[in-house]
Amino acid sequence: MKQERSQPLLDAGFWRAVIVMAAISAVLMYVVVIFPIERFLPEASTVSVPIDRLFKFCWFFGVPILVYVNGMMIYFAIRYRHRPDEPMDAVGSEIHDNRALETTWTVVPAILMVVLAVLSYIVIPMYYPTGQAAASAVTMEAIGHKWYFEFRYPGLRQSVMNEMHLPVGVPVTLDITSSEQTTDVLTGAVLHSFWVPEFRLKQDMIPGMVVPIHFTPSEIGTFRIVCAEFCGLGHSHMWGSIVVQSKPAFDAWYAAQQHAGLAGTSAMIPINFAAGHASGGQALFNTKCTVCHNAAPFAQRKVGPGLANLFDDPSHPTLVTGKKASPDNVADILEHGAHGDMGTMPDMQANGLSAQDISDLIAYLKTLH
Amino acid sequence: MAVAEVGAAAGGHIHPPPDTFIKKYVFSLDHKVIAVQYFLTGGLFFILAGLLAEIMRAQLAGPNNHVLSVTTYNEAYSVHGSAMVWLVIIPLLTGGFGNLVMPLQIGARDVAFPWLNMISFWLFPPAGILLFASFLYGAPQAGWTEYPPIALQMPFGTSMWCMAIFLIGVSATITGLNFLVTVVKMRAPGMTYTRMPLFVWATATTAFLSMIATANLSAALAGLFIARTFNVPFYDVAKGGAPVLWQHVFWFYSHPAVYIMILPAFGLVSEIIPTFVRRPIFGYKAIAYSSAAIGLLSFMVWAHHMFTSGLQHWEQFLFMILTMTIAVPTGVKIFSWVATLWGGKVRLDSPLLFVLGFLSTFTFGGFTGILLASVPIDVHEHASYFVVAHLHYVLFGGSVFGIFAGLYYWWPKMTGRLLDERLAKWHFWLMFISFNATFLPMHWIGLLGMPRRVATYDPAYAGTNLFVSISAFVLGASMLIFLYNALRSAKHGEIAGPNPWGGRTLEWMIPSPAPYYNFKDIPIVLSGPYDYGKPLPYANVSQELAKVPMH
Amino acid sequence: MAANVHAISDAEYQEVRGQRLLGFLFFLISDCVIFGDFIFSYLYLRTAAPIWPPAGIERPYLYLAAVNSIVLFGSGATMHYAMEGMRHNRIRQFVWFTVATIILGSMFLSGQAYEYTHLHDTWAGSTFGASFFTLTGLHGFHVFIGVIFLITVLIQTLRGTYTQERHFGLTAATLYWHFVDVIWVALFFMFYIY
16 A cells, blocks of 8 residues: 555645645734733733743744644545545555755744743743842831731831732832641641732742742723632632822832821721611622631631631630620720631731722621621 | 463462352452452442532532531531542552452452452451441541641541551551552563553552552551541641641651552553554554553652742742653653554444543643642642533543443453443433533633632532532433443343454453463463554464454 | 462562562652652751751750661661572571561661650641651651561461562562662751751
């Protein structure tokens, strides 16, 4: 069953298929080049653009490979299919190998890998503090907790929880770590990960290690921080935000933080209990509180106790802070957080609660029996 | 060349058959029976782990769902991943196909150590029971990777996980040792290494990886167990321990593990394509040596799972380069397989159909792997749904499609019956389409910012997640077609002779199902197996077996 | 198989012996990987620590361990001479040198036990304790298994299971014993010298 000499190995049909696939590849490669990534995910830091370009580079060369692998597979499977009139024993070509072809498809991908490695190597220092850029940048800290982000600014006495503010266009070095709260292995620090999709940046928050990253926010807006490393029950809800503002707006925010710090953080914000809506509170409870609390009697603990009958349970008249279970004292816990034996209840900033939210929650808790 | 002696070789004589039910079907020493035991047990865990996936997708069908509590969701994905890796894919490919096919393909009567083979299997069900029983004691929640410090804070079920995987690790190490000695020492006379079928090459490389890497896994798990149980401070920062240490020792095993999960699939793809296009595999030497290269390189790339874990920059760069290097032999294989289709007589029977599905999905998964290999790109994509998509393209699109291809191919050798082709095609198309519908969109939401291991998500991803969940249910349903086909074949499957597909490797030269002694006379091998059109390259085998039956 | 060792032909015995030898070597290699995992962990933790040993931890006494090492290496020598005896059909030599090996091995284990009880550091107390007790404990467990292995093959020899030509079980036991010695060289260097 040898191939007939007169028939070329690669005939007109084959080259037609090559050309069709080249055309498809060309179209798709063009789509890759013009695809507006920033429309779907803003390129909000100076590092986003180089990383997106690397991404496009891979797709640009990956598309023809995918088109040809799939295309040739389909083309050969149809073109060389066993036809019903041929004997069942009919065999195909005897060709075992082809040095030139095999060398090509080894060397070309190898070259592409080398280019990708070099281009990647160039991008890596853009998001780590190296050299002068880092020396002149502002340095602050980002610390992971169960289950919120803590930010420490130079010049601010108190920490900022979950909502980081930054001025646009100013380089920043962020020292990233996890809290080393306790030596108690049960409730102590765990891994978290600081991921800002719009900045294309991620760094794991590792207890005992401080890893700096470096970037410059390039767009004004509010961008998400997502915890990307499993850290326990609250992992699914561990979100923060980066608010990138113009320099004047940032300066105003910073000044307000300094003022609040000087004034002390133990003041109670005024809560209007009468204006609380139980239905709003129920929605909040189900999204934010059920991670750690059940809407059930005290004994049905999750991380914290069940919160039914919170205000009128004779067997549990006091809260974890030791104070009587009254709306004022519960609002205090919601505002400032609390430490219990099973974990830390985050404060209102960490939980993303407003004063209205607190009054809604208390209205709901009053109805919970 | 280390070839067994002709004639008076130990493989020459035939032992008397096992006589009691226990010896025949329970504590069998016959590699073919052990293979069936692995298939049944692995198949059961595939169903259980698949059901876990379905309830996970039910929870993720909408944001803020309450189908599962957060704890249960965490337990579900952790046990799903652990079971799929250790109780399904590795046992099916090594214990299942490795046992069923490799000794037959090298012309041996059994593996080197049949008693150890039996022990290897019997470690498997207890390991699985321990893993699933962990649900009663607080199943692991930190994924199949169980990173400390959180893994040190979890209830007793995580220790059960340690014990379960330790057991399966011992099983895999023993199997690896067994298979490697078998391939080195028990090939039929005349079967040099370059005349071995490519599935044997794949099994031998996998066996080497199993033997070395899995031993490391058992040690690492023992370390985690004693850290949890006796507070030995390997990972406790307060006493000088390091959480990142676990990541190093875990991934030093787990990266070779993914090659353990794909190399046998590569091997069976290399068998199926020549059989169904009736021409030699294109680039036999390249495929054989690239298996060995991939095996060696697989030990050098582990830290590409740790690019965001505070590695030094030179470490990131080194592992990036090594990871990109491993893409080259993998590409060589894919191109060689496609080139084998050229100029063949292609019969799109079910095994080849699944192989083509494999080629399509695995190539895409390999491509996304290259994206992840670049450190800056990985910094964005790590621990997002992009990685979930990638791993399912290579592990489901690669290993599971490969497993089904192998099942359809070797079913007649195992059972003596063929599976129904029409049902097979329904299975394939439903599975292929719903697989892509399930996992392709995950790349997108991963890039947009959805992290892994979350029971809820930003409502912006709700539409995509709902689509994915529905597709996942269809994907699960497609398996029922196979199950029905398999059960139906017992009574209604077409009787298969020794060689229903017209293959040329030695397993097709004996009756189906194979007799317990495999070969009446050990065959003598004269050349490689893939030269369709030439006479069968065996000295004492009937040439009639080369004919393809009409069906 | 030990029971059938006389019942099969020379060619078949050589073939099966070859398989078992390779299998046993692979087993020892995989055992090296297990030790390698903990050795890597020790070196990693040691490199990452600001000071070593950690504050408040004293290193174990070199001299006790040195004496213990000489005992263990001595047992390697006696095992070698035992095998020489078997290879030259001097069963008596084999028996007595194997007994000596067993005694020296047990002495090593007692030395370890003595050292353990006189160290202030604990398994859970520091990363030094974690590494030291895990590695030397794993090694000691291997020595213990080795002693059982030697007792078993000694009894088999006395029952006439092995001959000058056919004694793979003894070869395996010897290889295992030397393996245990080699691991100890590495551990001794890492914990007492480096």
